[in-house]
Amino acid sequence: MAKKLMKGNEALAEAAIRAGVKGYFGYPITPQSELLEYLSRELPQRGGAFLQAESEVAAINMVYGAAGAGERVMTSTSSPGFSLMQEGISYIACAELPCLLVNVMRGGPGLGTIQPSQGDYFQAVKGGGHGDYKLPVLAPNSVQEMAEFVYDGFDLADKYRNPVLILSDGALGQMMEAVEFPDYDIEAHKVDHSEWATRGRRKGHDHNVLTSLYIQPDKMEAINQHLQEKYQLIEAREVRFETIMTEDADFLLVAFGLSSRVAHKSVEMAREKGYKIGLLRPVTLFPFPSEILFQLAGQVRGMLVIEMNTGQMVEDVRLAVRGKVPVQFYGRQGGMIPQPDAILHEIEKYYTQRLAVEVD
Amino acid sequence: MAKKLMKGNEALAEAAIRAGVKGYFGYPITPQSELLEYLSRELPQRGGAFLQAESEVAAINMVYGAAGAGERVMTSTSSPGFSLMQEGISYIACAELPCLLVNVMRGGPGLGTIQPSQGDYFQAVKGGGHGDYKLPVLAPNSVQEMAEFVYDGFDLADKYRNPVLILSDGALGQMMEAVEFPDYDIEAHKVDHSEWATRGRRKGHDHNVLTSLYIQPDKMEAINQHLQEKYQLIEAREVRFETIMTEDADFLLVAFGLSSRVAHKSVEMAREKGYKIGLLRPVTLFPFPSEILFQLAGQVRGMLVIEMNTGQMVEDVRLAVRGKVPVQFYGRQGGMIPQPDAILHEIEKYYTQRLAVEVD
Amino acid sequence: MAQLFPENLDDPYLYLAGDESHKCELIEEMNQVWRRPDSLIDTPMHYCPGCGHSVAHRLLMEVVEELDIVERTVGIAPVGCAVFAYNYLNVDMQEAAHGRAPAVATGIKRVLPDRILFTYQGDGDLAAIGTAETIHAVNRGEKMVIIFINNGIYGMTGGQMAPTTLEGAKTSTTIFGRDTSVHGHPLRIAEMIAPLPGAYYVTRQAVNTAKHVRKTKKALLNAFQYQIDGANGTCFVEIVSNCPSGWKMTPLESNELLEDEIFQFYKLGDLKLPGKE
Amino acid sequence: MAQLFPENLDDPYLYLAGDESHKCELIEEMNQVWRRPDSLIDTPMHYCPGCGHSVAHRLLMEVVEELDIVERTVGIAPVGCAVFAYNYLNVDMQEAAHGRAPAVATGIKRVLPDRILFTYQGDGDLAAIGTAETIHAVNRGEKMVIIFINNGIYGMTGGQMAPTTLEGAKTSTTIFGRDTSVHGHPLRIAEMIAPLPGAYYVTRQAVNTAKHVRKTKKALLNAFQYQIDGANGTCFVEIVSNCPSGWKMTPLESNELLEDEIFQFYKLGDLKLPGKE
Amino acid sequence: MAKIHGHISINIENCKGCELCINECPQDSLKMSDNINKKGYHYAVLVEDNCTGCTNCAMVCPEAIITVYRQTKQKRQPVAVISNVTENLNINIE
Amino acid sequence: MAKIHGHISINIENCKGCELCINECPQDSLKMSDNINKKGYHYAVLVEDNCTGCTNCAMVCPEAIITVYRQTKQKRQPVAVISNVTENLNINIE
Amino acid sequence: MTEELIIAGFGGQGVLSMGMTLAYAGMIEDNQIVWMPSYGPEMRGGTANCVVVISDDKISSPIINTFDTAIILNQPSMDKFESGVKPGGNLLYEANNIINPPTREDISIYDIPANLEALKLNNAKTMNMIMLGAFLALRPVVTIESILEALKKVLPERHHHLIPVNEQALRRGMELTGQTTTV
Amino acid sequence: MTEELIIAGFGGQGVLSMGMTLAYAGMIEDNQIVWMPSYGPEMRGGTANCVVVISDDKISSPIINTFDTAIILNQPSMDKFESGVKPGGNLLYEANNIINPPTREDISIYDIPANLEALKLNNAKTMNMIMLGAFLALRPVVTIESILEALKKVLPERHHHLIPVNEQALRRGMELTGQTTTV
Numbered sequence A, B: 001m002a003k004k005l006m007k008g009n010e011a012l013a014e015a016a017i018r019a020g021v022k023g024y025f026g027y028p029i030t031p032q033s034e035l036l037e038y039l040s041r042e043l044p045q046r047g048g049a050f051l052q053a054e055s056e057v058a059a060i061n062m063v064y065g066a067a068g069a070g071e072r073v074m075t076s077t078s079s080p081g082f083s084l085m086q087e088g089i090s091y092i093a094c095a096e097l098p099c100l101l102v103n104v105m106r107g108g109p110g111l112g113t114i115q116p117s118q119g120d121y122f123q124a125v126k127g128g129g130h131g132d133y134k135l136p137v138l139a140p141n142s143v144q145e146m147a148e149f150v151y152d153g154f155d156l157a158d159k160y161r162n163p164v165l166i167l168s169d170g171a172l173g174q175m176m177e178a179v180e181f182p183d184y185d186i187e188a189h190k191v192d193h194s195e196w197a198t199r200g201r202r203k204g205h206d207h208n209v210l211t212s213l214y215i216q217p218d219k220m221e222a223i224n225q226h227l228q229e230k231y232q233l234i235e236a237r238e239v240r241f242e243t244i245m246t247e248d249a250d251f252l253l254v255a256f257g258l259s260s261r262v263a264h265k266s267v268e269m270a271r272e273k274g275y276k277i278g279l280l281r282p283v284t285l286f287p288f289p290s291e292i293l294f295q296l297a298g299q300v301r302g303m304l305v306i307e308m309n310t311g312q313m314v315e316d317v318r319l320a321v322r323g324k325v326p327v328q329f330y331g332r333q334g335g336m337i338p339q340p341d342a343i344l345h346e347i348e349k350y351y352t353q354r355l356a357v358e359v360d
Numbered sequence C, D: 001m002a003q004l005f006p007e008n009l010d011d012p013y014l015y016l017a018g019d020e021s022h023k024c025e026l027i028e029e030m031n032q033v034w035r036r037p038d039s040l041i042d043t044p045m046h047y048c049p050g051c052g053h054s055v056a057h058r059l060l061m062e063v064v065e066e067l068d069i070v071e072r073t074v075g076i077a078p079v080g081c082a083v084f085a086y087n088y089l090n091v092d093m094q095e096a097a098h099g100r101a102p103a104v105a106t107g108i109k110r111v112l113p114d115r116i117l118f119t120y121q122g123d124g125d126l127a128a129i130g131t132a133e134t135i136h137a138v139n140r141g142e143k144m145v146i147i148f149i150n151n152g153i154y155g156m157t158g159g160q161m162a163p164t165t166l167e168g169a170k171t172s173t174t175i176f177g178r179d180t181s182v183h184g185h186p187l188r189i190a191e192m193i194a195p196l197p198g199a200y201y202v203t204r205q206a207v208n209t210a211k212h213v214r215k216t217k218k219a220l221l222n223a224f225q226y227q228i229d230g231a232n233g234t235c236f237v238e239i240v241s242n243c244p245s246g247w248k249m250t251p252l253e254s255n256e257l258l259e260d261e262i263f264q265f266y267k268l269g270d271l272k273l274p275g276k277e
Numbered sequence E, F: 001m002a003k004i005h006g007h008i009s010i011n012i013e014n015c016k017g018c019e020l021c022i023n024e025c026p027q028d029s030l031k032m033s034d035n036i037n038k039k040g041y042h043y044a045v046l047v048e049d050n051c052t053g054c055t056n057c058a059m060v061c062p063e064a065i066i067t068v069y070r071q072t073k074q075k076r077q078p079v080a081v082i083s084n085v086t087e088n089l090n091i092n093i094e
Numbered sequence G, H: 001m002t003e004e005l006i007i008a009g010f011g012g013q014g015v016l017s018m019g020m021t022l023a024y025a026g027m028i029e030d031n032q033i034v035w036m037p038s039y040g041p042e043m044r045g046g047t048a049n050c051v052v053v054i055s056d057d058k059i060s061s062p063i064i065n066t067f068d069t070a071i072i073l074n075q076p077s078m079d080k081f082e083s084g085v086k087p088g089g090n091l092l093y094e095a096n097n098i099i100n101p102p103t104r105e106d107i108s109i110y111d112i113p114a115n116l117e118a119l120k121l122n123n124a125k126t127m128n129m130i131m132l133g134a135f136l137a138l139r140p141v142v143t144i145e146s147i148l149e150a151l152k153k154v155l156p157e158r159h160h161h162l163i164p165v166n167e168q169a170l171r172r173g174m175e176l177t178g179q180t181t182t183v
């Protein structure tokens, strides 16, 4: 396939079509609107339904319906819109419906700014909605991955009957890079959901029912335990991460998404200066690569987590390393993006102050 | 003051009136509807405005408005409704408006069950809405506290210009216990918000503006940092917890809200059997009593966290103890409530298996 | 009359429960002129005695059977007393979040346009929290049947005021009666949406008398038939119903209230017929 | 004519920017028949050239000044191009979440009933995501003025279809034109809410010509006066406006489109006058 | 016997005693039993033999537990069969 | 001079060149400058002396940057003052 | 002293108010009390129940699933709660409403014809007070005076004239368990 | 080789498409590229800008705030970005649109009369290509052929007849920085 120059939002939209998306329901919001606009143009011509919903609340519930019908469907939004979807996501997770969600994050809280941010990490991985549920969360860091993770996302969703979230940000959504769409055989990846989907009663069968209501606590508890088992399976099987120059590292950066690219640059700069720095980039935020982090905690003498927020993933890193090494945090907020030299500065601070650093 | 026998929901409502609430905006949902119903009867007769909103989304935005006007206002709901409020809460937190929120939790995810649960812990303390914000979260465990925490909640809200959440559950809301309302001088607690509130332009002043929009990233970053400083202040000053028989404990239960009462009973049962068990009950979930937990981690040989969910606060406990002692979890879900004897059983398991237990 | 009042039973009426030995001679399948529709699952419903929801459920199943669309139909019942509708209606069903049934149904219809969709919503659901979803589904002319059970109250949650509650009516959040200057006015949703071009057929019916039940069935038959025929718009069937528990009265009293007061405000009849403005 | 075209300046027009030395003799305060209202903060607005939002802002400030309610007024502007209204309107202002301005204003009005409240909402805001909040505020008869800037598009986010977008209109989400059978019909919100008993005064105006501007001002004066007088309901002033950027045309073209097409669909005039049904 | 053209049967265990059927019966054929069913409800019973099988009771019964029978024309004993007309015609005595 | 009854001043640095004022002026008194202001917009200017001070331009100017002046009746040079009528009456020459 | 009690039956049988009266009485006597109802749509045509805990000590857990005493007013409740009575505990049931009587042998079972007795008092609604009286005779956790005092709280003013007949019912109930009260 | 470039001016000046053309050309030549626009309401009547990074190596960070080259088309952009040019870098600006020219002495500054030249070409819209040509003469990160190839991608089919005049503009721009291209 030839390379194309595309915005992240558009690459994601194009990949969704190539992954066989049958329904898209969304609402405009900067900086994800190109995704919606692209699909409004392309999807109806290429075999799917596009609908601009009256709100994000409506959009996520349309997804609930269409996913319940057993079709590949998705929505996308940005931070405030994602907050409005939380009730719906909790329903979808409980009813175990496969679908793809996209949050192209911007700076918050509140109306905030439309510039890129990673302030919705907690919302994404701890469950912004009520109750105990989890979404597999994929965090791309390039336009290429904005496209690739769509296929993976849909497949994971179908495999586990669970909504999957692509957690991106305004910069990844807006920027153009070269992208190559992998071959993907829609038919080969099709999963037959007719056993549970509400598509009209199958001949000779009882009706299918989708619900998240179990008024009897013991039944609801069983549902919770079933969900937890599924999430444990996902944790056992689907952890994805990238290691960069970790083999001999004595200090580790941890960063996801856009910040991982900046961190990568800092690692290169630091290596040039002779520091043995590595980078661990979680690709799945749930399931979180705790295992590798715990391993690396046995090797490095400290970790620095870089995020575009006030410190969210750093908690998961600390949970993973269980006190073995100090874990520090450097972040920028509100649309500001960490700069490689500022990170380098933090790294140098660490090396000069190493002895003074207490276990955190 | 004479004692009254009241439902938790009603005691909370009555306390709100005694604390001078001037506006209540809410929407019916089990198991918090009594709170709404009580205020619909009482508040208009006792100097406040009651309005049944058309939805939880509307309710939280009415609160945003009325809080912005500088009046004591509140809303209450239960889990699915609280999810719908997340966007609004993020706005309120960013605009720094004081108000009281109440979530009378029920079992989730999805529509779930109306029975009590603690499944919204993460949503409450990690921010269910987008962006980096925090709410002081008070977790009562009796009808008496359902009332008392209202005063405290409003005062904290005014003091820090921040929404405060009372995180309760269906059992605490529905059950009746004796309650005594403390003396509370509304006038003495009144805070003058006219400097920032939007009540009509003050003579000789420029207009007041309330917003959460800062389109320039550097400004938005400054807002974020300002908020973080405030949250750090709250963490330094407002941690509340209760210790029960911890002095000589070599094993610690940690539980909040309703589960802390059950855990208390288990501690008594275990003490009778000769086990040196203590209980740490976080009263504020944010700020979390990490300090005391870290201290106790130096004393006990293990901790067991009891929750009515699949394990949420346990993460904060683990973060607090930084790997010093193993932290285990026992929970029930979906409206099921941990039973004292089951907890005792877990404790006994711990003592018999102590040697086999690895550092978690 | 031996068959009607068999003397050998303690309770002369009990035989009617299906004791084969005491059948009236007419009790033969060929003489059956009405029986419970097969698609109404054979289990007791959770509704309070006399509640109109149950009748509406039954009619719905009669209609999908008669139109032979049991296997093409997907229903959405959001939260409200009818949230358990899926326990009774033997067609594919999705439970929906409060107020969002029209959005859920839209999602399904857009990806499976040949299915027959209906939503089944209460008035708290459709006229309060779900106002936007309702209006926009109708405004888009989503090809579905919206069944709107207007009982003027939040039944499920214990009798709070609904947008549709009549002026002066006492509910658990308006214990001194609905005061329009504080609580707003009773909302006639059907009147509001009928003028929308996306609304194809809008009618208001009731199920409190046999006559009304028959009319409602007719209305439902029409609505589903229009959808089957590919009508370019939404069919909206309001059923003004009772809620004996929420209204704190007996079923008979509740039906009287319907006739005496409620139908004065919510006038029964068609608000929009296909082809007519 | 020396004063009009001073020859000693490179650019003969520049002197008009306020160069005191080249004043026309009429330029004296006592001769001023119109000037920017004081409460419109003296700073350039961020709106695109020719955008109707700016005119509406100015009128609003003229009106609150003339009615002497600058110190009693609280305004709510939700997200949309007018989200920065607080940078221009020197009355107390709250920015609101998308669609929620009527709820926010309700909150304030209920705790401070003697304040004068207005919301200032776009059509994406009021007619899409905020449908429920709008309808219920009006249905409750909240004592406030709702100013509804209907420009048939989502201006702020780059020109996507709004519920109010006309049939056939091309937007960034309907690049082949709005097809009512897929995207729904253009929604006439004012027509929908005017019949509600909570609606006290409903009017549709425009600001594309001096004549329309004067009428709009009158309408706003009425609306605020009613609220000052304690009118028992909501005043709703729709302003059909342009969005040159979203429509991808010049301001003049956009105003032509208004006259040629848009006012045919959104008819200007009063939809409900106090005391008349 | 000649009067019986209709009949109903009620699944009384599922009756909730709402009395709507009683109210709706044009023949006053129904009344509430003094006894209760397992759920504790008094239940409706047919007490007269004048049921016409009009289905009114079934129409309003919320529980859909009333089955209605009616003597169909076809089933009524033919008194005479007249031939040589365009269609077969059975004459029944009402 | 006799023709000048109205006049306007435009804060050209804030003009966005939308041309609405030009279109709306009944006297065709305005046109766009060939020059641009600091923001890069061509701006409107008064080019005729026939302005009546009707305020039309100001009404439609989105930027609210047009100030309109008009010779007020009181200020115009009275040609004659006629007394002995119910009200003072100034006669101006238009 | 701690008494953990469940009262269960139909919604209309006065289950919740019976429990609330007892709870109030407990409070009047300065005990710790918890009253916890079942709630939600399961009330709709189904069973209603409430748990009452009365203790002279702090009540650690308001949620219990075994009981010192169960007062059962209909068959579904019997089916549900019989097994929850602690060995040695009491099970009182309204005779008329139970088709399948309880079978456990490790608890004391009392079959109270409260409906019948209430009809004798010409007030069917006093059934619950008869059951309460029967319970109090067995487990005198509060005095009858406190109950009467509590009734004043629980009953709205306009029903206070019914307190005498309720007292009658309570005393009749006490007789039915064949015990004399401590009063 | 890595070139980090910012192009900034008014919305209507072709800022974004200039950057996009360059980015496409970079891709055609198998470089790594990132094109990143400013977005959102700040475009409304304000400045628009885009950053282009072209590199033969992996681009770690798409977000930069110092630049090898800045192409500036109006005064507000000059005020904002002059300071961001790396010491030794290039600053090209459109002469006609700048009132206060840049003052830094540690960078190379080029004042390009692109508007004027575009008018000479009878197509005011080619201004941006003149600026691009001027840049390419200084920093031949891609060939002019690749730019022309890229234009085919960036321009909709119906505007392909404009490619020749754009080529003219590019070449004219190259001359203006007084250099000959590598082509």
Ligand SMILES: Cc1ncc(C[n+]2csc(CCOP(=O)(O)OP(=O)(O)O)c2C)c(N)n1
Binding pocket: B027, B028, B029, B030, B056, B080, B081, B084, C079, C080, C081, C082, C097, C098, C121, C122, C123, C124, C125, C126, C149, C151, C153, C154, C155, C156, C157, C162, C243
């Ligand atoms: C988001 C949310 N808010 C509130 C509720 C609680 N709730 C459940 S049903 C209902 C209203 C029921 O009233 P209606 O829709 O009229 O149905 P009815 O029970 O009267 O048939 C409410 C408020 C909920 N489940 N979810």
Ligand SMILES: Cc1ncc(C[n+]2csc(CCOP(=O)(O)OP(=O)(O)O)c2C)c(N)n1
Binding pocket: A027, A028, A029, A030, A056, A080, A081, A084, D079, D080, D081, D082, D098, D121, D122, D123, D124, D125, D126, D149, D151, D153, D154, D155, D156, D157, D162, D243
């Ligand atoms: C919850 C949420 N969804 C979406 C957005 C993005 N958004 C901002 S303004 C807007 C619509 C603007 O259109 P309109 O209300 O018509 O105002 P206009 O800009 O046309 O004046 C949208 C969708 C948002 N800020 N918040």
Ligand code: SF4
Binding pocket: C046, C047, C048, C050, C051, C052, C053, C081, C151, C155, C156, C242, C243, C244, C245, C246, G044
């Ligand atoms: S509460 Fe009302 S609506 Fe619900 S089942 Fe009972 S009677 Fe019907």
Ligand code: SF4
Binding pocket: D046, D047, D048, D050, D051, D052, D053, D081, D151, D155, D156, D242, D243, D244, D245, D246, H044
């Ligand atoms: S985008 Fe449209 S509505 Fe927004 S400022 Fe520009 S012209 Fe006005």
Ligand code: SF4
Binding pocket: E006, E007, E008, E024, E025, E026, E027, E028, E029, E030, E046, E050, E051, E052, E053, E054, E055, E056, E057, E058, E068
């Ligand atoms: S079928 Fe008609 S006549 Fe017979 S019992 Fe029913 S209502 Fe009465």
Ligand code: SF4
Binding pocket: C050, E010, E014, E015, E016, E017, E018, E019, E020, E021, E022, E043, E044, E060, E061, E062, E063, E064, E065, E066
């Ligand atoms: S209508 Fe049905 S449920 Fe009601 S009393 Fe008659 S048979 Fe029983």
Ligand code: SF4
Binding pocket: F006, F007, F008, F024, F025, F026, F027, F028, F029, F030, F046, F050, F051, F052, F053, F054, F055, F056, F057, F058, F068
């Ligand atoms: S005031 Fe009237 S006449 Fe004068 S320039 Fe303006 S529009 Fe023209």
Ligand code: SF4
Binding pocket: D050, F010, F014, F015, F016, F017, F018, F019, F020, F021, F022, F043, F044, F060, F061, F062, F063, F064, F065, F066
């Ligand atoms: S209307 Fe105002 S902004 Fe527009 S051209 Fe005229 S003076 Fe300039």
Ligand SMILES: [Mg+2]
Binding pocket: C122, C123, C124, C149, C150, C151, C152, C153, C154, C155, C162
């Ligand atoms: Mg209802």
Ligand SMILES: [Mg+2]
Binding pocket: D122, D123, D124, D149, D150, D151, D152, D153, D154, D155, D162
């Ligand atoms: Mg708009």
